Amino acid sequence: MGDTEKTETVTGRSARGSSRRKPKKSQLPYAIVLIVLVGALSWFLDQRDNGTFWLLLTGLAFGYILQRSRFCFTASMRDPYLTGSTTxxxxxxxxxxxxxIGFTAIKYGYFINGLPIPGMSYVVPISFATIAGAILFGIGMVIAGGCASGTLMRFGEGFQMQFLSLIFFIFGSLWGAHDFGWWKYHFISKGKAIFLPDYFGWLGAVVLQLIIIFLLYVAAEKYQEAKSNH
Incomplete structure (x- = not known):
């Protein structure tokens, strides 16, 4: 068989294959109906609890941004090893x-006015539990294909794997909350809490953290360039 006949055969098969494909059905009507239902539900809940509508609206906005940008903390740690991309x-x-910069400005504003600094309850001791939790969570989110935000976003897209991940995410969170007292007494409380402004001052803490972030950014950029050249 000549090259011309082979080309015609392949072209014919491609044409027949493409003709068999059914055009994708537009999901826009379903999206409109869902938005209307969600809007009605949020309005109903807002009548009972003021502010529910705006909370739901904010959640939908964040979900849309995550979905369109494909922003995911898991991808930021996984992609450099799998694809070499550090975008x-x-x-x-x-x-x-x-x-x-934003959170420091807020906290410093409270500090100079002699008010309790918000968010200080999250400044917790660093201990073995921090290392163990980070490793387990890192392994789990790579296997699941997403962290908390990525799981919720992909669940909304209809991924069945994320539905399973969400169930175990909830189960693990409830289990962790149940045993948190034991972990806090035996491990977390043994560590030391570190609040950078206590050691470097407010300006020094911000500058130090921004320098570290900048160095990591440069390293990530160099890493991608090295990978792309291979």
Missing amino acids: VTRAVLVAFAITT
Whole structure:
């Protein structure tokens, strides 16, 4: 068989294969109906508990942004090893830099006015539980294919794997909350809480953290360039 006949045969098969494919059905009507139902439900709940509508609206906005940007903390740690891309990694670092400045400004505003600094309950001791939890959570989110935000976003997209992940996410959270007292008494309380402004001052803490983020950003960029050259 000549090259021309082979080409015609392959072309014919491709044409027949493409003709068999059914055009994808538009999901826009379902989306409109769902938005209307969610809006009606949020309005109903808002009548009983003021503020529910805006909370739901904020959640939908964040979900849309996550879905369109494919922003995921898991991808920021996984992609450099799997694909060599650090695009999401650098995006996360930029987000860290922005939130560092924003949250420090808020906390410092309370501090200079002699008010209780918000969020100090999250400044917890560093202990063995921190290392163990980080390793277990890192392994779990890579296997599941998403962290908390990524799991919720992909669950909304209809991924069955994320539905299973969400069930165990809830189960693990409830189990962890049940045993948290034991962990706190035996491990967490044995560590030391570190609040950077106590050691470097407010300005020094911000500068130090931004320098670390910048160095990680440069390292991520160099890493991707090295991978792309191979």
